[in-house]
Each structure stands twice: as C-alpha cells, then as structure tokens.
Amino acid sequence: MAETASVRVTPTRILMRDAGLIALVVFGLSFGLVGFRIEDVSGGLALLTRFDGVFFATVLAFLGRVALTMLHERRALPVALVALPVALAVLLLQLFADALDPARSYPFRSEVVNWSLFAVALALGLRGVWLNWHHGGLLSNREARERNMDEVGAKVQQAARYLGPALLGLAIVLPFLPFADRRVLDIAILVVTYIMLGWGLNIVVGLAGLLDLGYVAFYAVGAYSYALLAQNFDLGFWTCLPLAGILAAFAGILLGFPVLRLRGDYLAIVTLGFGEIIRIILLNWYTFTGGPDGISGIPRPTFFGLELGKRASDGGETFHSFFNLTYAPIDRIIFMFYLILGLALLTNLFTLRIRKLPIGRAWEALREDETACRSLGMNPRNTKLTAFSIGAMFGGFGGSFFATRQGFISPESFTFIESAVILAIVVLGGMGSQIGVVFAAILLIGLPEFFRELQQYRMLAFGMAMVTIMVWRPSGLLAHREPTLRLHPDPDRTGAA
Amino acid sequence: MSAVLRDDAARALLTVEHLTMRFGGLVAINDVSFAARPREITAIIGPNGAGKTTLFNCLTGFYQPTVGRLTLHHPQRGPFLLERMEGYAIPNRAGVARTFQNIRLFPQMSVLENLIIAQHNKLMRASGYTFAGLLGLPGYRKAEQAAIELARYWLDRIHLTERADWNAGNLPYGDQRRLEIARAMCTEPALLCLDEPAAGLNPRESAELNRLLTYIRDQHGIGLLLIEHDMTVVMGISDHIVVLDYGRKISDGTPEFVRNDPAVIRAYLGEEEPDEDADGVSTGA
Numbered sequence: 001m002a003e004t005a006s007v008r009v010t011p012t013r014i015l016m017r018d019a020g021l022i023a024l025v026v027f028g029l030s031f032g033l034v035g036f037r038i039e040d041v042s043g044g045l046a047l048l049t050r051f052d053g054v055f056f057a058t059v060l061a062f063l064g065r066v067a068l069t070m071l072h073e074r075r076a077l078p079v080a081l082v083a084l085p086v087a088l089a090v091l092l093l094q095l096f097a098d099a100l101d102p103a104r105s106y107p108f109r110s111e112v113v114n115w116s117l118f119a120v121a122l123a124l125g126l127r128g129v130w131l132n133w134h135h136g137g138l139l140s141n142r143e144a145r146e147r148n149m150d151e152v153g154a155k156v157q158q159a160a161r162y163l164g165p166a167l168l169g170l171a172i173v174l175p176f177l178p179f180a181d182r183r184v185l186d187i188a189i190l191v192v193t194y195i196m197l198g199w200g201l202n203i204v205v206g207l208a209g210l211l212d213l214g215y216v217a218f219y220a221v222g223a224y225s226y227a228l229l230a231q232n233f234d235l236g237f238w239t240c241l242p243l244a245g246i247l248a249a250f251a252g253i254l255l256g257f258p259v260l261r262l263r264g265d266y267l268a269i270v271t272l273g274f275g276e277i278i279r280i281i282l283l284n285w286y287t288f289t290g291g292p293d294g295i296s297g298i299p300r301p302t303f304f305g306l307e308l309g310k311r312a313s314d315g316g317e318t319f320h321s322f323f324n325l326t327y328a329p330i331d332r333i334i335f336m337f338y339l340i341l342g343l344a345l346l347t348n349l350f351t352l353r354i355r356k357l358p359i360g361r362a363w364e365a366l367r368e369d370e371t372a373c374r375s376l377g378m379n380p381r382n383t384k385l386t387a388f389s390i391g392a393m394f395g396g397f398g399g400s401f402f403a404t405r406q407g408f409i410s411p412e413s414f415t416f417i418e419s420a421v422i423l424a425i426v427v428l429g430g431m432g433s434q435i436g437v438v439f440a441a442i443l444l445i446g447l448p449e450f451f452r453e454l455q456q457y458r459m460l461a462f463g464m465a466m467v468t469i470m471v472w473r474p475s476g477l478l479a480h481r482e483p484t485l486r487l488h489p490d491p492d493r494t495g496a497a
Numbered sequence: 498m499s500a501v502l503r504d505d506a507a508r509a510l511l512t513v514e515h516l517t518m519r520f521g522g523l524v525a526i527n528d529v530s531f532a533a534r535p536r537e538i539t540a541i542i543g544p545n546g547a548g549k550t551t552l553f554n555c556l557t558g559f560y561q562p563t564v565g566r567l568t569l570h571h572p573q574r575g576p577f578l579l580e581r582m583e584g585y586a587i588p589n590r591a592g593v594a595r596t597f598q599n600i601r602l603f604p605q606m607s608v609l610e611n612l613i614i615a616q617h618n619k620l621m622r623a624s625g626y627t628f629a630g631l632l633g634l635p636g637y638r639k640a641e642q643a644a645i646e647l648a649r650y651w652l653d654r655i656h657l658t659e660r661a662d663w664n665a666g667n668l669p670y671g672d673q674r675r676l677e678i679a680r681a682m683c684t685e686p687a688l689l690c691l692d693e694p695a696a697g698l699n700p701r702e703s704a705e706l707n708r709l710l711t712y713i714r715d716q717h718g719i720g721l722l723l724i725e726h727d728m729t730v731v732m733g734i735s736d737h738i739v740v741l742d743y744g745r746k747i748s749d750g751t752p753e754f755v756r757n758d759p760a761v762i763r764a765y766l767g768e769e770e771p772d773e774d775a776d777g778v779s780t781g782a
Contacts (some may be wrong), residue, residue, distance in 0.1 A: 375588060481605060
C-alpha cells in the first residue's frame with residue numbers, strides 16, 4: 001500500500017535496453033543450440049537450420065523481460081491485457097490444432113513448447129490481474145509472506161485434528177470406492193510407502209536436524225534383510241519385519257557412530273557416500289546378494305497364516321477358500337494397501353508420541369543448538385544415534401514392505417534419486433510437519449504418476465516445482481511448530497509475536 | 498601460596514590449580530590458580546582477551562586444559578576432577594551449569610520447553626529411557642509434572658510465567674538473558690558460571706539481574722562464577738574478585754582490595770610510567 005508509491009518506474013529507454021540485453025543473451029545461447037540441428041538422413045548426416053525457433057525465443061525473452069519488470073513495478077494492467085489473450089490464443093490453437101493441420105501443432109511445432117508458452121503467459125496474466133486487484137501485493141514483501149504462510153501452516157495443523165482422521169477414513173474406504181481399480185491402488189500404495197518413508201526420515205531430518213542424504217541405504221538394508229532371511233531361513237513376512245527393522249537400526253548405529261560427530265553439510269556428504277557404499281556392496285557381493293541379478297521369488301505376506309494367492313502352497317490355505325469367497329486378484333493388492341497403511345500409521349503414532357517425550361524434545365533441542373545441549377548435560381552423540389537408528393528402523397520396515405510387494409529386488413531400486421525424493425518430501429512438506437509430509441508425498445509421487453504421459457518432462461516439472469518452493473517458501477509448505485507442552489492451555493494466549 | 502590454596506580448598510566449591518591452556522604457540526591462560534566458595538559470587542574480570550571465556554570453556558568441558566587441575570567439591574556427590582570428565586558429563590554429574598556470552602537458547606522452542614530440556618537427564622531416567630514413557634506409565638507423568646513445577650518456579654522468579662508458551666526467540670533481549678540463567682538453574686547445579694550476563698542490558702534490567710543473582714546465591718546456596726565487564730554489577734554483588742590479564746592472574750581478593758590494587762589499575766588504565774619510556778619508543782620508531 002504505502003510501498004506502491006515507493007516503487008520507481010524504470011524509464012522506457014532503460015527498460016528497452018535491459019530487455020534487449022536479455023534478448024541478446026538468449027539469442028547467443030539459442031543460435032547454436034536451437035538454430036542448428038544435425039539429423040541422421042539416409043547415407044549420412046545433414047545440417048538443418050531452425051532459425052525461426054531462434055527468432056521466436058529471442059522475441060519471447062524480450063517480451064517476458066518487459067512483462068516481469070512491469071509487474072515488479074506494479075504496472076500490471078497492460079501485462080494482463082496482453083498476456084491473457086496470448087494464453088487464450090495458444091490454448092485455442094492447441095485445442096483445435098487438428099482442425100488446421102493434423103500433422104503438426106500450432107503455433108510451434110513442439111507441443112511441449114506450446115504448453116509451456118501457454119503456462120507462462122497464463123501465469124503472467126493471472127499475476128497481473130492479481131496485482132491489479134490487490135494494490136501493492138506481497139511480491140517483494142517476503143517477511144509478510146512468511147508470516148502469512150506460517151499462519152496457514154498453523155491453521156492446517158489445527159485442522160489436522162480433523163483433517164488427519166478424515167484422510168485416514170478416506171484411505172480406509174479407498175479400495176472400495178468405484179474408481180479404485182488396480183492402477184489407482186498401485187499408485188496409492190506407492191504414495192503411502194513414500195509417506196511412511198517421509199515420516200521415518202522426518203525423525204532424522206525434521207526433528208533431530210541431521211541432514212541425511214543416504215536414507216535409501218536403510219531402505220535397502222530392510223529390503224535385503226527380508227529377502228535374504230526369507231530365502232535362506234524360510235522365515236515368514238511377520239517374523240522378518242521386526243528383524244529387518246532391527247537390522248536396519250543396527251546399520252544406522254554402525255553408520256552413525258563414526259559420522260555423527262560431523263555437522264550440517266559435512267554430515268550430508270558423508271551420509272550420501274554411505275548410501276552409495278551400501279548400494280555398491282549389494283551390487284558386488286555376488287555370492288551373498290546376487291549382485292546385479294537381484295533376488296527374486298520373495299515370498300508374499302500372509303493374512304494370519306492365510307495366503308492371498310490363487311492356489312495355496314503345500315500345507316497352506318488361501319484367504320478366499322477360508323472365507324468362502326471367489327478369488328479376485330485385486331484382493332492381494334488391497335491387502336498390500338492396508339499393510340503399508342498400517343505400517344505408516346505406526347510410524348506416525350510413534351513420532352507423535354516420542355515428540356512429547358524427553359528424547360523427542362532432546363532431538364529438537366539438538367537441531368536448535370548442539371552447544372547449548374552439551375552445556376545442559378545432554379549427551380549429543382547418544383541422542384543423535386537414537387534419532388538416526390530409529391529413523392533407520394522405519395526405513396527398514398519400509399524396505400521389507402517394498403521387497404514383499406515387488407517380489408523382486410535389485411540394487412537398481414536403491415539409487416540416490418530415491419533418497420533425494422524422500423528428502424524432498426520432508427523438506428517440501430515443512431520440516432517436522434507430519435501432515436505436510438502427506439501433502440508433499442501426494443504432490444511429488446501421486447501427481448507425477450498420474451501424469452506419466454508427460455514422459456521425460458516429468459522430472460523437469462519436478463525440478464521446477466522444487467525451485468519454485470525454495471524461492472517462495474524455503475522453510476517448507478506447512479512448516480509450523482506447536483510446542484510439545486503448554487503451561488497455559490488457552491491457545492489464544494500463545495501470542496506468536 | 499599453596500598453603501593458602503589448601504586452606505581455601507577445605508571449604509571451597511571449586512579449586513583451580515595451575516591451569517594453563519595453550520593453543521599452539523598462544524598461551525591463553527598461564528598458570529592460574531584460585532578458589533571459589535559456595536554461597537558466594539566470584540567475579541572474574543580483566544581486559545578483553547585476558548582469557549576469561551577460555552577459563553569458562555575449560556571449566557565446562559568445552560576445552561581440555563593443557564596443564565592443571567580443576568576440582569569441584571559437590572556438597573552432596575563429593576569431589577569431581579573436571580579436566581578428566583567428558584564435556585556433557587560435567588553439567589550432568591558434577592553440577593556445573595553455564596550461560597553463554599552470545600545467548601544460546603533454543604529459539605524455535607517455547608520458553609517452557611527450554612526449561613524442560615534443561616531437566617533432560619532426570620526426565621530420561623524417569624521415562625525409563627523412553628520405553629516406559631512410550632507406554633505412558635504413571636511414574637513418568639509424575640516426573641513430568643515435577644519438572645513443570647520446577648520450571649514454573651523459575652518462570653515466576655524471572656517474571657515470564659505469562660509468556661511461558663511463547664517461542665523463546667520472540668522474547669525481548671533482556672528476557673532471553675534471564676531465561677538462559679533460569680534454564681541453567683533448572684539443571685540444579687552446584688556451580689553456576691555466567692559469561693557476561695549483563696552485556697546489552699539497560700540499567701533497569703541490569704539492576705533486576707543483580708537481584709536475581711543475589712537471590713540465587715542466598716536462597717539456593719550455590720556458588721556463582723561471573724565474567725563481567727559492567728563494574729556496577731561486579732562491585733555491587735560480588736563477594737570475591739579474580740583479575741586476569743594476558744592469561745595471568747594479577748589480583749585476587751575482596752572488591753575493596755581489588756579496587757585499590759595497583760596491579761589492577763595498571764592493567765586497566767595503562768602504565769603510569771615516566772615520560773622517557775614513551776620518548777624511547779618514538780625515537781626507536
């Protein structure tokens with residue numbers, strides 16, 4: 001409001017020069033990269049030119065720069081008036097492209113470029129309309145935005161009291177909803193697996209503040225523990241699950257003991273290294289793990305001793321014959337869904353409970369200030385080790401579920417990208433926020449799965465979303481911390497000034 | 498000298514003997530010996546870089562002294578040799594608590610939580626190292642209530658009961674200083690080490706701090722060790738002053754004695770030397 005007056009308007013000459021400079025840079029970059037293209041034609045290579053692409057890229061960069069500057073200076077109306085019709089035109093051209101010429105799309109040959117152009121024009125236009133409406137919006141007022149988002153986070157967390165059970169209820173009835181076919185359930189299982197892993201990593205990263213880039217190592221230890229125990233000792237899923245958790249926790253202690261004296265970035269790099277070491281061991285210890293061949297034929301879990309296959313193995317009984325049902329292959333998927341839902345809930349309840357215990361508060365205090373913790377007589381090494389190993393234990397549970405769901409595991413499933421995605425879920429959700437992890441997992445795992453058609457652009461969109469979040473709200477979507485205990489029960493008196 | 502030390506040691510809370518701390522070639526503390534008694538405020542003063550904070554870091558286990566012996570005579574638990582203990586065990590077992598020159602609270606946690614975390618070891622035992630606590634056994638709940646009561650006692654002392662559920666980082670500066678002292682007191686120490694508690698306080702806050710420190714000394718009977726530059730605080734409340742300069746002890750005694758000690762005046766105001774010395778420097782240069 002008062003800010004609006006203080007924003008200086010750049011003179012047209014300087015604006016043009018600035019935008020021209022940007023256009024020149026884009027021209028320089030795109031001339032070589034876009035302008036020429038080598039194609040494999042019969043009998044050799046041919047150099048094709050695409051100077052129209054260079055021209056359009058340069059013009060668009062020029063216009064985009066002008067629009068951004070004008071938006072920044074609150075001259076929003078002209079931008080909206082230009083950008084919205086452009087967006088509309090591109091959209092119409094896209095939708096009715098087949099009528100014009102089924103062989104190519106308009107206005108550009110590439111569909112992806114067209115959709116990107118549409119998205120950018122729409123974003124600019126909407127931003128312009130928004131700024132025009134709310135005079136002096138919050139574009140540059142980062143602190144106010146942080147405060148607003150913190151309030152949103154607080155409200156969502158208050159709402160989580162109702163939202164949590166509601167989501168849980170939805171999850172419980174999901175397999176019986178009409179649209180829940182095999183594909184939807186598979187995606188749901190995947191999302192809930194990542195929610196569980198996110199909650200597990202949240203103990204390490206969100207509560208204890210230990211940046212762990214090698215979480216997938218414990219996931220792998222859990223998966224291989226189950227697979228090897230089941231194959232070599234003929235143990236069932238329900239015996240192996242706790243064993244896999246214990247072994248993963250043990251791996252956490254072994255890894256944590258030497259590395260937890262490091263802080264911050266150094267810890268992150270060492271855990272990254274250990275994550276890779278575990279994967280490479282799995283890959284190369286052929287006699288023990290099967291190396292790149294992996295382990296196949298991992299037994300499926302049973303429902304109180306009842307198998308969920310079509311035919312029982314010798315001496316066993318199947319679920320459908322015991323309950324006199326007709327066999328449906330989706331039963332096993334539904335059972336898997338409830339299994340991972342149960343494991344995820346266990347993780348969540350454990351975290352909620354331990355946060356209110358001395359060890360949970362100690363983790364959070366350690367995240368805030370390790371030196372102060374030492375001065376209060378807390379043993380930082382042991383406290384960190386418990387966080388690391390408990391996080392690892394849940395990773396191990398998740399891993400053994402993964403093994404039993406897939407029926408086949410190989411080191412390829414445990415690459416760094418898995419760690420990165422789990423960490424992204426935790427960070428995006430807001431460190432330490434349980435409900436945030438749920439939303440972030442749906443956003444990061446569920447949506448890309450549904451939009452598989454976008455193929456290779458999926459990861460690009462993923463990266464762009466992450467960058468946007470980091471710029472817009474670095475502390476995560478729903479980062480808001482409620483005290484673990486209060487002296488005054490009335491929440492209105494908290495006064496988060 | 499050592500006979501005096503032995504006499505002191507009989508009723509001392511803390512004895513520091515021949516403490517030396519070297520960082521490579523730099524001697525931060527050079528053969529310092531003194532004693533601090535319970536129910537007394539012992540101030541450690543000296544110009545910047547005299548080694549005061551290094552002394553604190555040796556006492557509280559952040560540094561391992563190069564040479565020397567640091568003995569804490571805990572009234573209930575007997576003597577502890579601090580230089581042989583691990584850093585975190587010193588507050589936990591020997592009962593030495595400290596505050597920091599630049600405040601080190603847990604800013605994103607509430608005031609009450611800050612005071613509860615200070616009672617971590619007690620609560621960990623009560624929660625059966627988390628196992629009993631996870632099951633919600635009544636023993637832990639009782640211990641937590643007791644911890645909250647202790648926190649409330651100190652909140653009343655520092656007038657923060659109303660704001661107990663605020664984030665500690667949102668408190669005004671003076672309140673943060675006092676909260677840090679209260680947090681250290683929640684560890685139920687035998688010796689409280691305060692590193693410049695009056696830094697950045699206005700005169701009213703600083704008078705309030707004096708009242709708090711004398712209250713702790715008189716009502717809780719523990720010893721206080723105080724690094725301070727604010728002479729009104731030092732002269733107003735301390736019972737015993739140790740003066741350091743360039744890592745050496747240059748004076749040790751009651752406030753009156755130290756105030757009139759020529760060595761102290763020299764260290765603070767500079768040498769009152771004849772003029773030819775200064776001339777010598779200028780001609781030499």
